[in-house]
Amino acid sequence: MxxxxxxxxxxxxxxxxxxxxxxxxxxxxxxxxxxxxxxxxxxxxxxxxxxxxxxxxxxxxxxxxxxxxxxxxxxxxxxxxxxxxxxxxxxxxxxxxxxxxxxxxxxxxxxxxxxxxxxxxxxxxxxxxxxxxxxxxxxxxxxxxxxxxxxxxxxxxxxxxxxxxxxxxxxxxxxxxxNPELTYTLPNYQTACGVADIMAHVMERYFTNVKGVDLTDRFCEATLKTVINNVRIVLKDPTNYNARAEIMWAGTIAHNDLLSTGRIGDWASHKIEHELSAIYDIAHGAGLAIIFPAWMKYVYKHDINRFVQFAVRVWDVNLAYENLEDIALEGIRRMTEFFKAIGLPVTLKEAGISDDRFEEMANKCTDNGNKKIGNFIKLGKEDVINIYKLAK
Amino acid sequence: MxxxxxxxxxxxxxxxxxxxxxxxxxxxxxxxxxxxxxxxxxxxxxxxxxxxxxxxxxxxxxxxxxxxxxxxxxxxxxxxxxxxxxxxxxxxxxxxxxxxxxxxxxxxxxxxxxxxxxxxxxxxxxxxxxxxxxxxxxxxxxxxxxxxxxxxxxxxxxxxxxxxxxxxxxxxxxxxxxNPELTYTLPNYQTACGVADIMAHVMERYFTNVKGVDLTDRFCEATLKTVINNVRIVLKDPTNYNARAEIMWAGTIAHNDLLSTGRIGDWASHKIEHELSAIYDIAHGAGLAIIFPAWMKYVYKHDINRFVQFAVRVWDVNLAYENLEDIALEGIRRMTEFFKAIGLPVTLKEAGISDDRFEEMANKCTDNGNKKIGNFIKLGKEDVINIYKLAK
The missing domain is CATH 3.40.50.1970 (Rossmann fold)
Structure with missing residues (x-):
């Protein structure tokens, strides 16, 4: 431990x-x-x-x-x-x-x-x-x-x-x-991309190998639940001050390092996405909505219990605990459905990105295979290519 | 609103x-x-x-x-x-x-x-x-x-x-x-008093009339659940580093004003307790474990929904929603039982404090009845006396 x-x-x-x-x-x-x-x-x-x-x-x-x-x-x-x-x-x-x-x-x-x-x-x-x-x-x-x-x-x-x-x-x-009012005129797509970015900042920190970080776990879950609930309000009612305020403040909290306290974050998904948005100029949040589910499917077996906690506490999954894997996968599925529901792409295809530059991107983010990325699991060049493939 | x-x-x-x-x-x-x-x-x-x-x-x-x-x-x-x-x-x-x-x-x-x-x-x-x-x-x-x-x-x-x-x-x-190790030698009673103080700092902020402060609500609940779970570990295993660390960090978070963001706290219970510990030199945390349940019983009808949220999210109360009052009261009951379980007094009598100076204390904290205290509900001198009576 x-x-x-x-x-x-x-x-x-x-x-x-x-x-x-x-x-x-x-x-x-x-x-x-x-x-x-x-x-x-x-x-x-x-x-x-x-x-x-x-x-x-x-x-x-x-x-x-x-x-x-x-x-x-x-x-x-x-x-x-x-x-x-x-x-x-x-x-x-x-x-x-x-x-x-x-x-x-x-x-x-x-x-x-x-x-x-x-x-x-x-x-x-x-x-x-x-x-x-x-x-x-x-x-x-x-x-x-x-x-x-x-x-x-x-x-x-x-x-x-x-x-x-x-x-x-x-x-x-x-x-x-x-001033949350300044965000009233954001198009829904941009609001949704922002939410995906906020959630990604939290999830990069949430998936850690450090045990016994109860308070920051709960703060991460609180932040995720807050944006999940409030973006649904905002997309229907863009001038809802309270809901806009919640998302705005959650965005700051997600990345001012409060949620890093006592733990070591992952950050592989951000690096994998950065290669996408560097080449294709896709919105960072949309890229994250595509990469995060793929990353999760690739790594969840490394710590099933953590993904079960994520599924239960953030996505209210309530399956029998006889099969933890089902619970973990249901959490990932609900997150993916949520991204879809707020209007984001969840596959590269939906974003109009083909599979012909996976190797180039994997090379760039692993220094031609010489460097591993991430902390939850260390990922090499082949892992990164596999994650792009899962995101196709 | x-x-x-x-x-x-x-x-x-x-x-x-x-x-x-x-x-x-x-x-x-x-x-x-x-x-x-x-x-x-x-x-x-x-x-x-x-x-x-x-x-x-x-x-x-x-x-x-x-x-x-x-x-x-x-x-x-x-x-x-x-x-x-x-x-x-x-x-x-x-x-x-x-x-x-x-x-x-x-x-x-x-x-x-x-x-x-x-x-x-x-x-x-x-x-x-x-x-x-x-x-x-x-x-x-x-x-x-x-x-x-x-x-x-x-x-x-x-x-x-x-x-x-x-x-x-x-x-x-x-x-x-x-350094959480520096707290290993704290006697259990002092650890428990500290936990009551931490929880009181959170609850003073939690019971607010400001609506739509979802994220800080959840942060408050997260902090409470963290100390509730971890103090149980610490009282049995005083040198458990992780549990000591959680309580220590929660204590800072509870009062660095993160949990005040976007809301107006109450603080009547603190003022009512300060009069107790000024006169009787009782530990502040023990005083709070006595005053808070009494304050809650006195004010919960002002916003039943908020007390229901407290009961459900913090104390896992799972009664039928047909009778919200039962849920609210069950939350208060569980909190009181929790204070008892960690070794704190929950009545003035248990702390050896008689009822003969209620008026004097109520006068001091309301400026002889000329000032009201608290924000959730404004309390005058008679209210304060009633709360001392409920705490007998």
Whole structure:
């Protein structure tokens, strides 16, 4: 039995949650800077009126800003480098991200790159150690990645389409402004993708070999049940404040490392999915809805009891305990049905992805077969190919 | 329906959890100071060897220290004032608390008082606003009050035996070192009192009139189930690391305000209990095990559904839903039985407390009947007396 590992936890990001909180952005930023990079995606924040609110709040607080727009899903290194250049040219010392995970991750990577002499990609491939980063603040518009309070950023290098994550406490945002009303206009598909991402962040942590982590097990189950119940409400009633609030807060909790305390997560499914979305530019959440059931079918025999707990406590499976395998499989089946019910693809075919690049992707995520991924079970290149095949 | 209130959350205390972590105290303190007040209770940390470990670690890190020992349960203002004087005389700018909640609360109050010109009691009675406080660090030896990561301190003024709590983000400890092994030697009664305190912190937050706070409801239930299950293990097997770890971590979670997010707690039971332990010097946890069932019986009709959820989800009550009141009462009954089973008193009589000072205590906690306490239901002086009577 593996005992509780040593646990470090600190969640310093100041969460400012509720209706109208976006109007506080100027006064929050003012604590750090009076000249910022205002980073966002496409036109959606202009259409919704959020852009104007941010600009007004910054102006009221007498904060100068330079804009960097055009952040895309699976955010690109080239835009990060453009942002770094802009900051240096304009003596900017704070990055404000207004948007979802891609915008926040871009902001974090810019924050890492500005005070560093070399290429910011060095950090992602382990060629440099992060020692300083500019402070980042967030107004969140899409609950999904949890980047608003996490220590992570995931960037795609177009030169070879490598999508790699980086973790460091220095890049946790200083504040995250979260108004559930800002998510009312999200299309259902994007809401569903966000939920799959949130659930994946929890499940990566849930499937662990560490025994006796009762409280975090229950917190994981609580978070999963909350998003499962509330997304059903939101898809029918997109302006339901309470349900939107539950999903938004669950998205933060799923990835601020509270649910990692005392345990070692898996993270193979994320890596396997990253190869998919790097090549095919499929939404990360949709990719996870495809990969997770396949991963589960491939590994569940490693710890049937854990999958039984998942089935019983999260999916209310109530079969006879004579056959634990049936219970475990029923849990996986219900999760898959749930993803379908909220409008997500659960096979590669449904996402229009053929089987001709499995080997290429498996090579990329296992360093040509030289590296194993995951912790629940260590997976090599052939395992990864088998999981892609199960997801066909 | 009350909507989610605006939510602020930040849990900046650096949690350092695991075996042997107490040896890191010197290097952690060094980040803040090289001259500290080392604050502890009686001889137990000397007997256990923890005192020597702390002293060695501080010496290795070349940190000078002055000692303040003798902190008692329901910690006293006079000792706080002695600590403030010691710090001023010796130019001390950091307080290290080694012990349980009383030691930590004393350290926090000293930290508030040192940079303040007036009497530190001013803060507790609302006569002064806290603007500065010295940093505090903690090595926790008793999981109970959650003070290791909370913004609270509760101090008793011997002049009139007023026991009053104070809250401010400035007094959250900078770090909390938590090694479950340090709790192996706690007597069963003290472990049980700690568990009652932890559960009370959760239940004060659970019984709210705010609707639609699904995730924090489930987190509350998860925390309660975790301590309920694990204290049974610990009372039989005091050196069970996993079970001790669960209780210790649950104690922090119960009071670092994660479980307050999006809701308004009650806190009447705490105030009603504080009057008991101010006068009778009963352990706070034991007092709570007496007051909480009485409070519940007095208020459950205000929101039967909430008490049904509590009974079903926390206490696994599985009666027919034809009579919700039976379900609610069965939940309260099981909680009371649980407190008994872990060795706590559940009536005033069992604690040797007579009924002759009910009015005096009710007067103190309602400002002579001029103030109502609690939020789930607002309670006046007569209500408080009735609750003491139900607890007889």
């Amino acid at each position: 593996i005992l509780w590992k040593t646990l470090f936890f600190s969640s310093p990001t100041k969460i400012i949650f509720g209706k109208g909180t976006e109007h506080q952005v100027g006064s929050e930023v003012k604590n750090y800077s009076s000249k910022v990079l205002f980073c966002y995606g496409g036109g959606s924040i202009k259409k919704s009126g959020l852009y104007d609110k941010v600009v007004n709040s910054l102006k009221e607080a007498e904060i100068e800003f330079i804009e960097l727009s055009g952040v895309k899903p699976n955010p690109r290194l080239s835009l990060v480098q453009e942002g770094i250049k802009l900051c240096r040219e304009n003596n900017i010392d704070f990055i404000l991200a207004v948007g979802g995970g891609s915008v926040i991750d871009t902001a974090k990577a810019i924050a890492m790159g500005v005070p560093y002499d070399g290429n910011v990609w060095d950090f992602f491939v382990g060629r440099a150690k992060l020692e300083r980063a500019l402070p980042v603040g967030v107004i969140l518009t899409i609950p999904a990645t949890g980047s608003e309070a996490s220590d992570a950023t995931v960037i795609t290098n177009e030169n070879g389409w490598f999508k790699i994550g980086f973790h460091h406490d220095l890049i946790r945002p200083k504040f995250a402004i979260m | 009350i909507l989610w209130k605006t939510l602020f959350f930040s849990s900046p205390t650096k949690i350092i959890f695991g075996k042997g972590t107490e040896h890191q105290v010197g290097s952690e303190v060094k980040n803040y100071s090289s001259k500290v007040l080392f604050c502890y209770g009686g001889g137990s940390i000397k007997k256990s060897g923890l005192y020597d470990k702390v002293v060695n670690s501080l010496k290795e890190a070349e940190i000078e220290f002055i000692e303040l020992s003798g902190v008692k349960p329901n910690p006293r203002l006079s000792l706080v004032q002695e600590g403030i004087k010691l710090c001023r005389e010796n130019n001390i700018d950091f307080i290290l608390a080694v012990g349980g909640g009383s030691v930590i609360d004393t350290a926090k109050a000293i930290a508030m008082g040192v940079p303040y010109d007036g009497n530190v009691w001013d803060f507790f009675v609302g006569r002064a606003k806290l603007e500065r406080a010295l940093p505090v660090g903690v090595i926790l030896t008793i999981p109970a009050t959650g003070s290791e990561a909370s913004d609270a301190t509760v101090i008793t003024n011997e002049n009139g035996w007023f026991k009053i709590g104070f809250h401010h983000d400035l007094i959250r400890p900078k770090f909390a070192i938590m």
